Amino acid sequence: MKRERVAEDIFVFYSDTYAQAAAGIVLLPGGAIVIDTLPFPHETSEIVQFIRDHGIPGARFVINTHFHGDHTYGTCFFPDATVIAHRACRDALVKWGERRLAEAKVVTPSLQEVELRLPDVVFDDEMHLHVDGRNLLLTHLPGHTADSIGVLIEGDRVLFSGDAVMPVPYIPWGNRDQLRSSLSRVLTMRPEMIVQGHGDILLRGEIADAVESSISYLDNIKERVEEIIGRGGTEADLRKIDIETCGRSRIALDGLVCQLHQANLKALFRLHLQQRQQQGRVF
């Protein structure tokens, strides 16, 4: 499994099998802080082993950046850790967690050992965590989902952005306008490095361009979808909107971004149509 060291005691692990999902570890003597886990049990087990190999007893905290399984399914492999997340993450897991996990196990038998683990500590806007001399700022960055958060390791200015920053913004579960504001917020946090929820790390010189181009992408898709709706087009017309004409590469995440892009367009199309119909009823 691919692993990168991003600071003295901060490491990032990547899933080989699912959309380059990333998990972070801060190795602290009193117990590690784990920021997201990996989709499959054998991948998270490697992280557990890595922590032990460094003579550290286990994880003291696991932070879930949002409720999606590709980030939370490994949480149960840190049974002694205190799990921290946004309040809406716990609510979503209480509401849908068991059912979604049962469905996932049918499709993906390698998830058999996974058990639902609910967050122990939740917050709304932001939270500060001070452990072994390290200061972490956990902050709400909604838009990919309502419960999305980012985790800034203050000394190193490494931001674990969860899926708020990705090779292509992804909104079918969330809200375009909120994601746009969250991306602006990311820039004001002045990170030196961003560990995206999926894909390669963004280094200092790449951050402004990458985040600003995500913001323009969100503007472009809105404009293009509105244009199609305005001229009475249908969902089939969305296929003609190429990701590159909206400002993002089509090769990232082994081409998966094109599917994510089409799902974004469809979600926006349906939302705008619904809003138009509602307005039509009012006036």
Ligand SMILES: [Zn+2]
């Ligand atoms: Zn994800």
